[in-house]
Amino acid sequence: MALWNGGGGAFPAAAVLVAAAVAALLGAGVGATKFDDVVQPSWANDHMVYDGDLLKLRLDANSGGGFVSRSKFLYGKASADLKLVPGDSAGVVTAFYLSSAGDKHNEFDFEFLGNVTGEPYLVQTNLYIDGVGNREQRIDLWFDPTADFHTYAVLWNPSQVVFMVDDTPIRVYENRQNATVHGHHHRSNNATNASTSTASPPPFPGPQPMAVYSSIWNADDWATQGGRVKTDWSHAPFEATFREVRVDGCAWAANATDGDAGEVRRCSETSWGKEGRYWWKEKEMSELSVHQSHQLVWARAHHLVYDYCVDTDRFPVQPPECAGR
Numbered sequence: 466m467a468l469w470n471g472g473g474g475a476f477p478a479a480a481v482l483v484a485a486a487v488a489a490l491l492g493a494g495v496g497a498t499k500f501d502d503v504v505q506p507s508w509a510n511d512h513m514v515y516d517g518d519l520l521k522l523r524l525d526a527n528s529g530g531g532f533v534s535r536s537k538f539l540y541g542k543a544s545a546d547l548k549l550v551p552g553d554s555a556g557v558v559t560a561f562y563l564s565s566a567g568d569k570h571n572e573f574d575f576e577f578l579g580n581v582t583g584e585p586y587l588v589q590t591n592l593y594i595d596g597v598g599n600r601e602q603r604i605d606l607w608f609d610p611t612a613d614f615h616t617y618a619v620l621w622n623p624s625q626v627v628f629m630v631d632d633t634p635i636r637v638y639e640n641r642q643n644a645t646v647h648g649h650h651h652r653s654n655n656a657t658n659a660s661t662s663t664a665s666p667p668p669f670p671g672p673q674p675m676a677v678y679s680s681i682w683n684a685d686d687w688a689t690q691g692g693r694v695k696t697d698w699s700h701a702p703f704e705a706t707f708r709e710v711r712v713d714g715c716a717w718a719a720n721a722t723d724g725d726a727g728e729v730r731r732c733s734e735t736s737w738g739k740e741g742r743y744w745w746k747e748k749e750m751s752e753l754s755v756h757q758s759h760q761l762v763w764a765r766a767h768h769l770v771y772d773y774c775v776d777t778d779r780f781p782v783q784p785p786e787c788a789g790r
């Protein structure tokens with residue numbers, strides 16, 4: 466099975482190449498300013514379109530499109546009020562994600578996998594840590610994501626990364642680097658191997674500043690029903706619509722390099738100066754509340770359709786972060 470092929474990086478390969486080539490022609494809608502403060506086109510500028518108070522990313526036979534936040538940030542929360550491509554969206558992927566730069570980058574992905582009319586979208590999430598991904602999970606949703614706007618968010622602080630849909634946590638990746646690790650949970654029958662292997666603590670994304678991105682592109686080689694259903698271009702253009710994009714985090718100084726120690730300290734320290742400024746690092750943000758834990762259990766019990774943690778074909782040795790989960 467190659468469900469995840471091509472789904473790893475939320476960077477479409479063509480995006481970088483096309484980015485600089487296409488001339489900017491932004492519609493000057495009413496909503497332009499609201500989005501302009503937060504994001505700018507990252508790719509195929511004319512496929513980022515203002516429509517009144519809304520912002521649309523467009524895919525047609527010529528190109529997809531994308532945007533990137535104007536600032537980078539270290540820790541905080543990024544969210545999008547998003548309505549996905551309606552009708553036949555087979556083969557079309559819309560992504561909302563956070564990513565740092567470089568070979569050892571971290572990345573937290575929402576990828577919305579389109580479908581033929583009337584069949585459900587799947588929401589794939591993934592984390593890259595130090596350049597390594599392969600942590601895909603998939604859920605279906607408890608609503609039609611093409612009928613109205615819903616909020617998709619990632620909260621990131623030194624204790625956890627939380628993916629949320631309308632404030633319901635659907636996935637949590639905890640920092641367990643300080644926890645005692647009792648060893649890999651080997652799923653093979655080879656007891657010798659299992660009992661002699663050494664445990665390593667699960668990795669956690671380090672303090673690299675992230676930008677926030679969204680893009681839409683053609684992924685009909687893998688996205689819909691395993692790549693069997695192709696994009697029907699007679700239904701183009703395909704448009705994902707944003708009502709708002711919010712980034713609430715510790716903004717990285719524009720003149721600082723990614724590794725700037727002073728900026729890491731400023732955004733990581735625990736005495737914050739101004740009260741309430743870094744709310745995403747308050748004690749109650751270090752883990753889910755009891756209510757949220759119940760929501761997470763509910764969402765996973767009813768809507769999880771794929772989890773790399775239990776995919777023993779791909780991972781005969783269970784990834785360390787999956788142990789006990």
Ligand SMILES: *[C@@H]1O[C@H](CO)[C@@H](O)[C@H](O)[C@H]1NC(C)=O
Pocket residue numbers: 623624640643
């Ligand atoms: C891990 O331990 C170090 C040293 O005690 C502490 O500073 C840090 O906050 C801990 N990290 C987490 C996520 O608990």
Ligand SMILES: *[C@@H]1O[C@H](CO)[C@@H](O)[C@H](O)[C@H]1NC(C)=O
Pocket residue numbers: 655656657658
């Ligand atoms: C079990 O693992 C050990 C250590 O890797 C190896 O030497 C042995 O051949 C394996 N046994 C089987 C039945 O696969």
Ligand SMILES: *[C@@H]1O[C@H](CO)[C@@H](O)[C@H](O)[C@H]1NC(C)=O
Pocket residue numbers: 651653655658659662781782
């Ligand atoms: C045995 O352990 C090694 C090292 O952790 C691992 O690469 C290998 O896949 C394991 N083999 C089995 C059968 O679990």
Ligand SMILES: *[C@@H]1O[C@H](CO)[C@@H](O)[C@H](O)[C@H]1NC(C)=O
Pocket residue numbers: 578579580581584585586587688689690691
């Ligand atoms: C699309 O619909 C089919 C049929 O209901 C379903 O099996 C599949 O998981 C849906 N989503 C994707 C992305 O293929």
Ligand SMILES: *[C@@H]1O[C@H](CO)[C@@H](O)[C@H](O)[C@H]1NC(C)=O
Pocket residue numbers: 718720721722725
């Ligand atoms: C960035 O600009 C600020 C304010 O002008 C200055 O204090 C700081 O030293 C600069 N940092 C770097 C890395 O140039």
